[in-house]
Amino acid sequence: MSSPEVLFSEPGARWRAVAYGPAFCLAILLLEILTDSPVHWFALIFCAVLIAAFVALQVFAARRHVSLALTETELRSGTEVVPLREIAEILPPRAEPKFEEDWESARALGELSGVPRRRTGIGLRLRNGTVVQAWAKDHRGLRAALTAALPAEENGADR
Template identity: 60%
Template sequence: MLFSEPGAHWRAVAYGPALCAAIVLIEWLTGSIVHGFALGFCAVAIGGFTVLQVIAGRAHAKVELTADTLVQGTQTLPVADIAEVLPADDDDAADARALGELSGVPRRRRGVGLRLADGGYVQAWAIDHAGLRAALALALAGSRE
């Protein structure tokens, strides 16, 4: 594995329930009415919705680069199909379609322009776009040796 981003972290599921537990503790310590049932219900609901978001993020926003393949969400691109990693300021990459099944580069991620062996242009993407760019350059150099 040359580069990896999971798309979402499971720790996010704990944030809502932990906040609800903190509110229950504060209510108990201050001697006010403890809304245990309502906050318990909210904790379960928030945790449940967050589980769905994490599952979707891990399926559609993950990035994995090996010496042979680049995975962007559910799309897999062989490294052999990549001709060049474009510079960050390249205009051809700005209008290229994003890899993966999403309509564009996912939120909080930046595109990395790629010229394909067939002459087309696409955008790979990652939160750590500089790290992905460096790993892609390394993978391309390794595949040409």
């Protein structure tokens, strides 16, 4: 059995971020060698390993808790999965910048206490009447993909 097609996804963080700290330490090392200054081998190697380890931990956590994927059958936000058949309506975005919509104070999907930093919420009304927030960096892309994935009568297009 094949897995459902992914319609939209965000990884949460990228593994290449782990290399940034060690690359910076390598640049400092090369600068020290080229300028005939004392080379701080131990300190630079220690810092490179320490920075890489901390960033790897952050990337691992972000890929688990801040990633999302929309398939033909479900929306996964962090660690929470919502079957698309349970989504009754995609609520409209904020009409006026000054005024907050009711859904913006709803529970965010996933294990986090709210919408993750640098992400924007999208209001969803579930079939049981509960209002929740899906979220994404590219919230317009997620909204478009959700609208396309849900039948027209379920995404608020007929209201």
